[in-house]
Amino acid sequence: MSVSAIPDHLKDLFSFERPIVCALGTVMPSGQPQLTPVWFDYDGTHLIINTARGRQKDRNMTRNAKVTILILDPQNPMHWAEVRGYVDEATEVGGHAMIKRLALKYRGKEEYNLPEGQVRVTYKIAVTKVNGN
Known part of the structure; x- marks a missing residue:
């Protein structure tokens, strides 16, 4: 699904800002x-998440690729998007860099204290359906 397939009134929920x-x-x-x-x-095609190898969500997505994601606007709970999709790609390559990118979005700094030996996995979720208000 391309970014144009996300309804215009929901695009702000997907913004890096x-x-x-x-x-x-x-x-x-x-x-x-x-x-x-x-x-x-x-990224305009996939929702991207990152987790530590071995966590429950990691084990679940490894076993069953189907996922649903709810994005709820904290300033207006009636503005939301439900995204249905599946894991299109999972990789450990670049996992540490991705969690630092996410830290920049959520904390304002590309810093994330990784426990020694922790393996990070980046999941690319292919979007099959978007509902919302």
């Missing part, structure tokens, strides 16, 4: 939904 924490929905082995607040970026 809007550090909105989104809710990432994945599926547990039991089928139970699992939600996690995460930082995200959008």
Whole structure:
């Protein structure tokens, strides 16, 4: 899906200038939904998230590529986007650089204290459907 496929009235929610924490929905082995607040970026084609290898969301997305993401405007909770999609790519390459880019968006500094030995994974989420208000 290209950026033009995101309705104009929702595009602000995807902007790098809007550090909105989104809710990432994945599926547990039991089928139970699992939600996690995460930082995200959008490259015009994919939603991009980053996590530490071995966390629940990492294990869930490795097993089942389907995800749903809710982006809720903190200034207007009736302005939101639900993004449905699937993991198109997962890589450890550049994982540390990506979490620092996200830190710039959310903290204003490209600094992120990584625990020694932590492996970061960047997930590119292909967008299949966008709903919202």
